[in-house]
Amino acid sequence: MASPILEASQKHPKPQDRTFAYGTAGSDPFLATKRCWEYRNLLDSIVFRVGLLAALRSQKLNGKTIGVMITASHNVPEDNGVKLVDPMGEMLEASWEAHATSLANAPSEEELMARHEYLISSLKINTSTPAHVILAKDTRESGPALVAALTDALTSVGAKYDDYGTLTTPQLHYLVRCLNTQHPPHTEPYGEPTEEGYYKKIGSAYTKLLQGKPRPGPITVDCANGVGAPKLRALAEYIGKEIFDVKIVNDLVDQPSKLNYQCGADFVKTQQRLPPASQASPLARCASLDGDADRLIYYFSDSDGIFRLLDGDKIATLVASFITDLVKSAGILDLRVGVVQTAYANGSSTAYITKTLGLPVICTPTGVKHLHHAATKFDCGVYFEANGHGTVVFSHAAHTTIASHSPESPAQASALENLQALRALINEAVGDALSDLLLVEVILAHKRWGPKEWDSTYTDLPNRLVRVEVKDRTVFKTTDAERKLVEPVGVQEKIDSLVGKYKQGRAFARASGTEDAVRVYSEAAERGEAEELARLVADVVVQF
């Protein structure tokens, strides 16, 4: 009798002549994102095979719950992709990315069976351990068919699964962590493992943190016509309009072709302008989420109607300064607060963190998993990519201190209570646009700042990002957190000599992890110079 896995996998054949990679170049943990007209061919087999891997991962970890999210984030509506979530709500352990790639690329069903067997034996997996997987998808049209491929795989290996329907990516991360931390004393419970529990946890923390503070004025949030729209609405209903007066724009989830179209965090960050639907008055706070609500960008129009972006760097500095103040005010002396950034962080933000806030900064390669990992080196590690993905992670020592510190004055007691509520508000598992939105709103209320005061903490250096098409991007090899090229030999010297000609000049080139191109970033004291520098570096890069 044919094995159930073999039978099921025959319904999801891999297209020949394609090679897939999980977590390429340390960037997106999408196995592949592809156009709709061919998605059935491309992603169907991948998602099926990711299902097999998710079950193995759960079994390897003694039946812990693993998450699978079907989404292509900020990408065009026709794309789709898949991400795996590890038990504490973090991204799949790096060493397993190769296993995902191996299964996804098995050229035939027989080879797939062989590779599956090989993983079982080499990883010493006990296949009689019950596997548990939870899954969700964003609002894309291709989602339901991909969920069917996934559940076919899970059924074929006898894994138990729960389909949570449509969720934001961070909500799925939250649920995975809740489900795996339900049994104290060995783990600290993260929250109630339901969507409602998510709103309750962050909504009540927000309400608590706003007690006695000025009521934040209205905020306009562009939800990229994606899953963030209904979920933000549910959260806002839970909190109540008196203290969370949110106007939701770009919420057309029933029109899938509108997803991320002329809206969303990526649009605003790259175009540096308001999404057409967000017509807010001067100095009014606006924010944008991306298609799966794990990125957040703020912005506003100043009194002259000029667009001002408050990106991930501005969010990181705001959060780091607030936490530092709270820790001090609570009378806690021994918690190390630090910030993690990538090479894309504006030089002014890095200078502000080190010189004005007096905090350490770590720079890592692009890709959330690198930042997250580095942030765990601090007691309170604040990490954000300039594109708006980020959160704060607290060490075990920080948890214990915040939970058990004895305040010596009413002021210390109140700061400590705020720190405790802040921990509930922050989704430590992963960058979460909804939780980050509430976090920023709380901090602005505490500081009694509008967007203008926030913006004026430091001035971004003019910068430019260009995408350069090259023959083979894999020849570009970097070091020093992607800030320097080691190959092709000699290119870095050329970049250095160009950079040296500009006041406050800085530039780097790195191969994209998600697109077939090299990205060039530049900064300089004047806008025209930053643009010229980017162009000249691009001219060097394009020759390869």
Ligand code: 16G
């Ligand atoms: C992905 C990454 C993001 C990174 C971007 C860089 C995750 C969840 N997302 O979107 O962090 O900034 O890729 O793309 O890791 P690039 O390599 O094409 O420049």
Ligand code: MG
């Ligand atoms: Mg995203």
